[in-house]
Amino acid sequence: SQTIHQWPATLVQPVGSPLSLECTVEGTSNPNLYWYRQAAGRGLQLLFYSVGIGQISSEVPQNLSASRPQDRQFILSSKKLLLSDSGFYLCAWLAGGYTEAFFGQGTRLTVV
Amino acid sequence: GENVEQHPSTLSVQEGDSAVIKCTYSDSASNYFPWYKQELGKRPQLIIDIRSNVGEKKDQRIAVTLNKTAKHFSLHITETQPEDSAVYFCAAPGGSQGNLIFGKGTKLSVKP
Numbered sequence: 001s002q003t004i005h006q007w008p009a010t011l012v013q014p015v016g017s018p019l020s021l022e023c024t025v026e027g028t029s030n031p032n033l034y035w036y037r038q039a040a041g042r043g044l045q046l047l048f049y050s051v052g053i054g055q056i057s058s059e060v061p062q063n064l065s066a067s068r069p070q071d072r073q074f075i076l077s078s079k080k081l082l083l084s085d086s087g088f089y090l091c092a093w094l095a096g097g098y099t100e101a102f103f104g105q106g107t108r109l110t111v112v
Numbered sequence: 113g114e115n116v117e118q119h120p121s122t123l124s125v126q127e128g129d130s131a132v133i134k135c136t137y138s139d140s141a142s143n144y145f146p147w148y149k150q151e152l153g154k155r156p157q158l159i160i161d162i163r164s165n166v167g168e169k170k171d172q173r174i175a176v177t178l179n180k181t182a183k184h185f186s187l188h189i190t191e192t193q194p195e196d197s198a199v200y201f202c203a204a205p206g207g208s209q210g211n212l213i214f215g216k217g218t219k220l221s222v223k224p
Contacts, residue, residue: 042217043118043215043216044201044214046211046213094212101148101156101203103155104155105155106153
């Protein structure tokens, strides 16, 4: 069966520090992978999606970047965090086409 | 691109009452409409979905209705229970890559 792993679960980082969140998928190949951000009490904002290795599409220009070095690995990064980057980050996987999205456990990032 | 509007943003009901959450979408070509439930601090999980070839789908106490002409779909929860308290998100396909565009969410509170 397919599973999605995301880590770390929580992270407290100072302003100006770098960020790296990792997401991996098991049990499938060539998945569509997504990064969403959820500010406190608000909706899911699509940040990046990837349909294959090295293919990244950005939905919202900002302080973050994403990379897909391997078929089942999706990484969210920042060179210098801002206070406004705080939030709950969710990685998600869709098998392709219009089907159920499976989410990772999420990373609660607090920038201080 | 697709635009998904969700109402209300908060909903409070007494245990045993029904709850209805509505979403509208803009792309008439959209053909898949899922609903996700997110409990506090956890990942969103699919609870029910509907494709455009049907008008209604039920699963025990939850149901989803779709009106393609009016471009809206609704989640119905009957006989609500305290454990139904959560944030509910609707979604619709966002483009050719199979993205899901989420509504802003509805925080449902079921009071015992």
